[in-house]
Amino acid sequence: MMEWFDSWGLTVIVFLPLLGALVMGFIPSGNEDGLKRTALVASGLAFLASIYLVLQFDFGASGYNQYQFEVTETWIGAINASYHLGVDGISLPLLVLSTFIVVLSVIYSWNHWDEPYNPKAFLILMMILATGMNGTFVALDLVLFFIFFEVVLLPMYFMIGIWGDKTPRRIPGFRKEYETRLYAAIKFFLFTLFGSAFMLLGFLALYFESGDVSGVRTFDIPTLTELGATGAFTDPTFAFLVFGALFLGFAVKVPMWPLHTWLPDAHTAAPTVGSVLLAAILLKLGSYGFVRISLPILPDEAMSWAPAIAILAVIGIIYGSLACLAQTDMKRLIAFSSVGHMGFVMLGIATLTDVGINAAIIGMVAHGLITGLLFFLAGSMSHRYHTREMSRLGGNIKLLPIIGGILAFTAMASLGLPGLAGFWGEFMSLVGSYNPLSGLPLGVFRTSMVLGAVGTVLTAGYMLWMLQRVNLGEPSAEWTDHDLGDADRYELASWVPLIVLIVVIGLYPRLVFNSTTEAVTSMVEMVFGS
Amino acid sequence: MTLTQFLVIGAALFALGVYGLLVRRNLVLILLSVELMLAAVNINLVAFEAFLVTTQAIGQVFAIFVITVAAAEVGIGLAIVLMIFRNRRSANVDDLSLMRW
């Protein structure tokens, strides 16, 4: 059993949801309970398996390019692509985050359905999405990585396009009005596809170049990492183009300024669970790609791109916060806040130090928990009020004390309150940018640090402003006769674990650091020689 | 007899076929025009074989292939024409412009 799990445990975690989707295909759509239970069992088992994986994980042996629970099977022999999965300290927290959020989403979905209903299709899409997300975090072969990366696209596209917001919207430059969901879904799809097309080119370039330098063409990430560390991919033009291609692919997904404009639209239009998964997991695929692929394989190029990445990240922080201050739609505000928060993550990565990259990973986890929860809350509120316009809300904490209280808590967590999860990522990426990798321009990074710190003030500003408009004050008269109904047990069941984790990670960040620090530190040492 | 004479006949036949294909409105006649063009090709094939390559009868073999394919094609083509005529009471190509945007 143990040995079997050692090599096939990851496969189980990745494909259990897909299996669930397959089973659900045979359950008639009338049997809703059966469908929901199947989804819960599939995602729950995947989550339990990932917890078991954590328990079995050897935290002592989580160094540079050391993967555990590895499985390598020949897959497409002709191009030397293999079915290679494995997990290390960097991907472990993200994998658990992914399986965890999916379970919570299934629970939340129990009695929250956006029009046009159809739980069967929705849950099946969710399960496919889960497989794609889990797979991306553990894939150790570029082809496999690419496939999982793309598998995520379609379910999300349909979630937004089918269950999304139907309000017609006039898009500048077009003659007709379009439904928000259609515009958003297409925008999301095209942006990501645009990026991943370049990413694929980059992967192919690495494949052919690896053949030129080592004699064997390979898509294998650990092998490429080794080649990268020994200076195999240092031809300036080649490295520049490949890093640029990968950058486009990942930066769209993160999203980094100025490639972010799909995000507010997609988030605003998506159904609640779609927004949650999008914010909590999908955005991390991009930043994870930087840490797993771009940095270790092309270290020299990463150093020359780092200042640019830092500058874009800081622009994202300030810009996202400013944009938040101009929003009238609550969900859109939260969406824009992601631009700022992911800016901190990217700033951490750009420092190329162990502190910064650790900051980025804990920042990703924290953002997943916090912004996921915020989108849950925004969804539940628009479910009740049938509007997301902040000017019509107000006094929410009086009408819905539990939801309002949790919203206040989450907003505080989101503005990076020390003692809650969001603080560590922000603080440590500032620490990292004070002392970036030697050789990087200090001026750029220290300016970024100061601007990032100023960004935290802006973040606090718009979060408090949102609380003021949504939560506090006297409720508007239009709600007095409505029986809105506070949080039900399914909502609480999916939110309370998030709240607990936000507090626990805030007070005991070791939960994440314990896993990441070894892997990150040895990677930085080996790759950047610091 | 020279090769040129055969080629001229072939070209004339082909031109007739093209003319028929472009100006006739009746589907059956269009199909017949296509057959004319195929016949022109066959003449060329046989002529080239006879005058240029002498040993392996490649041209003749190809001509037989073309005839076979043409027979099949005409069979399917006529069947389609028949179905269209049954459904729409017309075999005029001008009425058949459904396959556009």
Add this chain to the structure above:
Amino acid sequence: MVTAMVMAVAEGVVQAGDGGFFADTAGIMLILPFVAFALIMTVGKRLPYHGGEIAVAALAVNTVWATVLFVMNMTGGVLDQTTFEIGSIGSGLVFELGWVVDGLSIMMYFLVNFVGLVVFVYALGYMHGDRRLEWFFAAFSLFAGSMLVLVGAPNLIQLIIGWEGVGLASYFLIGFYWEDLDNVRAGNKAFLTNKVGDVGLILGAILVGVSLGTFDLAELGAAAAAHDEALGAVAVAGGLLLFFGAMGKSAQFPLHIWLPDAMAGPTPVSALMHAATMVTAGVYLMARVFPLFEYLAADTRQLMVVIGAITLLGIGLLALVVDDIKRVLAFSTVSQLGYMMTAVAAGGYTAGLFHLFTHAFFKALLFLGAGSVIHAVHSNNMSDMGGLRKEMPTTYWTFVVGSLALAGIFPLAGFWSKDEILATLGQEGYITVMWVAVAGAFVTAFYMARCIALTFHGTYKGHGHPHESPPIMTRPLVALAIPSALFGLLNIPGVSLPGIGSFTEWLAVREVVMGDHHAEAIDFGLAAIGLAAALAGLALGWLVYGKDAVTQMERDRFQVPLLYPLLRRKYYVDDLALGVVGATTGPLARFVNWTNNYVIDGVINIVGGAVKWLGGLVYNGLDQRGVDGVFNGLSAMTDGAGSVLRRWQTGRVQQYASAFVAGAIILVVLFVFVV
């Protein structure tokens, strides 16, 4: 008249015990309020006092612990530190939580818990029957816990956690009555102003911590004392950044603007948080990192002293013209924080902290007294009060004790602590600032005299019949009046009480040699000057406001014209002097008030508005039209091209065939004739 006796308190390692059981378990004090918070949030609604009893019980236990430690420190010194690692990063960055037990933190433990307990008990009476009581006590406990986390912090990280925690509790409690959006805005203003300061704190912590390789405060002090080179390189910048953080929390000019507005919260909140403890966190921070300024960043002192001086006098003047009794006290708090900051900045570690210590008691007392009055007359405005001394004797007498202590009248607590500050400023050579502080003492006495006169003397101008508050509110007043009166005796310069020593010695119990600058003996000349200023302030205040309070209020509103009748009726020379004072302080105070409201606040509002406008610009102009427009434009182009090109596809087979033939002919022509 200035004794130039600068002495480092302890040469070498301080003699102290490790505190034994009570020091090892001091962390209980940091945790109990949070337990209380959780309990109140879950079961508070079902309890008779809505969770107030839980909050009080937690702080009562804490007070026992703190008192034991306080006494132990008096009698032998306690020095201990307990930490737990909560996470570490490969290259040596370690995050820890824990608690420090040394002279400074023990003093703060005692202060926070004792004053907190008294205020909590008072709140049981004051808030009785109010809405959301459980939330009030929960947030109040959250504050107490965060404050203890702050003062017990062994490192800058935990300090920041506590720092923002108290800010959060402050935000919650200022906006406690959030149905009124004005209160919410006051809370936002407080949180954001503090957050601006926090940028300094966080960046300062990063500068200092990264240069040193640790965030540990004891190691920071030790490195500073050893003139560590890496630390020395960033000391001035890091010190100024930390000071900027302290300015935000301790309401130093020009970041003081939030504190008067923070009075929107319930009065017990103002007493405990916005007077006695939370706002002193900045001073505490400066004292905690004192060795940094003493040994490495002495260059920053001039600037910090000047800011403290501006705060203490400039903001103190504002208290002269406001009608809201809580705002009088709030401006006074800012002014007193200016004293503390000036003292610590000038090198007077003990002087600043001693004033922090005494001020906590008498200012909490004053706020609670004001709360008692407000509770009775249902108004914050002194124009609705007057003549209350007969109806509310306990409140009156305790308020007088607090006021005299604040004014610095011998032998009450404020006299000793303020005198110590004056002495420190004098001997450190900040002579101008010393005179500013003397002027501040005059102003302090002046507005407290006014406050007492308008509130308790003259005739009652409000509605209904005010009564003395219930014992649950008056007994806390007495409990605070006693230390307000007596605690000054704990630190008479040069006097070491038998068996327990003095405040100076208690606070010197630290890991690091402090290099504290304090007077070794009473400077009678300076003490006389300070006392004279305070007495003059009281006397003048009494003369201006003491009689016939109905017209006094009028006079307050129309200072200049209505001063003249008074001048004519009384002694001509005195009246002239009074007139000059009235005519100068009034407009001056008004000018400062105007600057406060229009220039400084105006800048903040303009900046806020501009940022919002910029947000709109970025969003509407740049994002929606610019960046987004590019992408939309590309899509629209594709769309348009398609609508043109699709006309080619007619569906007519023969047209296609014609095109095909034409193409073939062109190719033939090309191949035959061209190639």
